[in-house]
Amino acid sequence: MAGSRTYAALPIATLLLISGCSSVGPFAPEDGAPAGDIDVAAIPDAVPRIEPRSRSGNPPNYVVNGRRYHLLDTAVGYRERGIASWYGTKFHGRRTSSGEPYDMYAMTAAHKSLPLPAYVRVTNLQNRRTTIVRVNDRGPFHPNRIIDLSYAAAKKLGIAANGTGLVEVEAITPGHPPAAPLQVTPAAPTASASTGTRPGLYLQVGAFVSRHNAERLQMRLAQSNLGRVYIQPTNAGDQAVYRVRLGPIGNVERADQLAETLTGLGYGEPHIVVE
Incomplete structure (x- = not known):
């Protein structure tokens, strides 16, 4: 889930550029899922299309919690594996980095370096579920997280209950071929290593x-x-x-x-x- 947001030490100009909803720092206990269950099967994936960059949320670089992040020139060719998290009720309706309100029922996500907006296919490597989301926010700024999903996207992928999941994120850019598959070199065999198709x-x-x-x-x-x-x-x-x-x-x-x-x-x- 998303974390608490602490921007007090940041310059005002930086605040205006990156003041999104996604996670900064430790998990926030007040964030969570909505009270009622939702049918995520009825929520369609985002549909990739060519869009201009948002007027906010796209500085060449920015600093959060003392770390500088650099934006990618393009989403074309981006593919990465790592840990996904999600954010929900605490940030619902708040302004994202792109200037749009955060909707936890929409298929959206936050990313630290992709241009805003961008479209990515997210695959849960533990159950092979996939979904397409529109990236319109900055984050997550918790160490070792690569994407912060909306609650709906996390639920569709099957990671909402755990709070995190092992995923592969692949940019989808209309008019461009998909990114090359990641070159994965298996770890040395061991009795405790993961087996089959489950990721390690x-x-x-x-x-x-x-x-x-x-x-x-x-x-x-x-x-x-x-x-x-x-x-x-x-x-x-x-x-x-x-x-x-x-x-x-x-x-x-x-x-x-x-x-x-x-x-x-x-x-x-x-x-x-x-x-």
């Missing part, structure tokens, strides 16, 4: 061109007893890269706890990986 959840703590440096980090993390640590070799062009990861991790809550612990231990902010 991992934290990437570092990536190195030197295997020796990757092994040094792996040893340090192993001494912290945070779970299984492994090195995933891959290639970036002609360059070998060695990624140091923890996982698989059982659920989003545990991933959030581990990420906070790693940051507290001085490892920086790890990156969520869904494969």
